[in-house]
Amino acid sequence: MILSVKKYINAYTDSSPLVIFRIGFGLMMLFSIVRFWSKGWIEKIYIEPSFHFTYYGFEWVKPLGDKIYILFILCAISSALIAIGLKYKLAIITFFLSFTYIELLEKTIYLNHYYFICVLSFLLIFLPLNSSFSIDNLINNKKSNSVPRWTIDSIKLMLGIVYIYAGLAKINSDWLLQALPLKIWLPSKYDLPIIGETLMQENWVHFAMSWGGMLYDLLIPFLLLYKRTRTFAFLLVVFFHVFTRVLFPIGVFPYIMIISALIFFDAKFHKKIINILKKIINPISKRLSQINIQNVKFYSNKKIIWVLAIFFILQLTIPLRHLSYNGNIMWHEQGYRFSWRVMLMEKIGYTTFKILDNDKNQFFYVQNEEFLTSYQEKQMSFQPDFILEYAHFLGKHFKSKGFENIEVFAESYVSLNGRRSQMYIDPEINLLNIKDSFKNKYWILPLK
């Protein structure tokens, strides 16, 4: 056993898949930052709101005002550097830190794909993505045409974890037995050409897509791993993700997954792409080919292997933490985030807050739009940790306005997957007395 682990760690393979992954990753990130910027979302999400929702344990991450643009510029530059492989290590560390800081700033835009990019970029810090076909090779006059197998496999493993946990999350009665929430979403896509008024309205299509989606997620890593099914699997990847892109507003995520899935192809495939790239940059590459870069052996660093081992143990356990809470995870959302639970629910809420002033023995209601943007209000209204954080913010706000002795109550109605809306938060509980923690949130009323 130990012997075979050792043997595996010392096994080498061609480095070209890492090269293509590096270029693809860098360009996709550059594209998605430019896209985010051009849509005016930096302003809308990071500058306009007067209040930001932060993650538990990361309350110290503070908004930067206009300086947030510097972070985005840093992020964009490091993406470009990653793509061309210039100062790779510095670039990927900068990317990871700036991107993660941006994400930590505002919880309302938590998306699994942003989390995926945080996690992936952390992993990439430890992988030699610049070992060949990079500017770093020219500068250092060194390259490694072969790299340890584990470097490529760890990316495959990360993708496998994402897909398999996404698939496992779909094994629930709403998804499989009632085709929810697809049954709600698909008919509303009636304005799609050809399929909108036909297929999207059919009951069997909702079920086929629910079951198909579950099976796709669970099987695709294996279909990609085996050479015989690989091309078919990749076409499936393209079809699946582009189809979801057409149906839902999920931004660049589908393209990131498509590009990422290329890592499963063998070195021959990637070499072909590199050759095409070489032809494109022909005039430069001709001159470059005259420079003789030394091919050196890349050695695995034991410490890195340990870091990655711990990283993957965490990645495997974090999505399972919901098991320590009772009840429907989609309802109480404890352990919902960072678990690859994607497109699982249609949840809408409406939450208002009542401030009880004990000194004057009177109460009043808060007008949320005074403090939150409409998107923040929408997200806050159905997620318990948002409701709690906002209640504490309101408490602080009104205390600073001279209301000393106040209590904050939520009146919250939430509808999950088309069920009738129900009271969500116990309206009798003064939320100022509740501290956020990993303890069970007993103040969430159970789903009827």
Add this chain to the structure above:
Amino acid sequence: MKKIFTVLSISIIITGCGGGDNNDIYSDGFDRNALLINITDNIIIPAYNNFSSKTTELENTIDQFIAETNQNNLDLVQTKWLDAYMAWQHIEMFDINMAEEINFRKKMNSYPANGSRIELNVLSESYDFNDPNHYAAQGFPSLDYMINGLQNGITIYNGADGGKYLAYLKALISTINFNTNEVKNEWISNRDNFISSTENTATSSLNKLTNDFIFYYEKGFRANKIGIPAGVFSGSKLPQNIEAYYHNLSNNNTSKNLALEAFTAINKFFSGVHFNNSTEGSSLKEYLNYLNATDDGDTLSNVIIATINTAEAAINDLDDDLMNQINTDNYQLLVTYDKIQAAVPLLKVDMIGHLSIDIDYIDADGD
């Protein structure tokens, strides 16, 4: 190479399907087009025609008052003002397109009126009605101040600065008519465009109508007419913030009547009842029924209507003089507020959920 090419071309073909920018009429089986036609032709446009005829009449009586400034003519202005204000209750919720662009709602009905700003405007004779600071110095609440709120009204109009007061009165009504015509004419000229926008995007007609309807119910109706005066958002009651405050001082039932009229408009819109008669056409109610939206055994539309009716009955049971109600027994107003409020989650959560109205404007992966 071949592989890459196949993959690429398939991606392009599939991606290409995502466009969908042609002008076909789409639906989920429900005829959204018929709904839009009914709401536009039988509710919105007739309501605007009615409203603009009332504001024209009001302008005529104001002209008459300017020509012959006496109490008799001022009384006439007051009557026509109330008629127009009642008619306004039927259009405030349609804050769409041109109305939204020119801030029609805010210019017409921001209350309480800013009396000191009005006085300043009158005497300085210089003001810009497009400046948000002047929203509360124009429209119905400001007319209310000018015709019902001035102490010794007729003597002021006949006094030293009378000409300036008359000029401001004229400026108020002609601005109202100018804005009203702009919005009305756009409804008429843009009608075909509006009713054919049946897709499901944040900017398509039904999505805007529905969002604005809910916004109106929550803000224009619930908060402005009842919540704010009752002190729901401030802790202490604010009786001077009722709608038509000055007219209500002398007539005692104005605010309540306006609120009840607004309820009629809300009911008509939800059930698709024609503005001019009681014929029922396609509506949100019908759409919800088509989608089989149910709620504890009853249809969601019935539950919504019953909840709205309960709220209407609660307003009916209040003192005819809302101000008196607030000053003597505000608790009843808070209870009424709760009954109005009960419909908000039904509209905002349950109805929106069933209609799957698309209001997202940034990426989401459904979690």
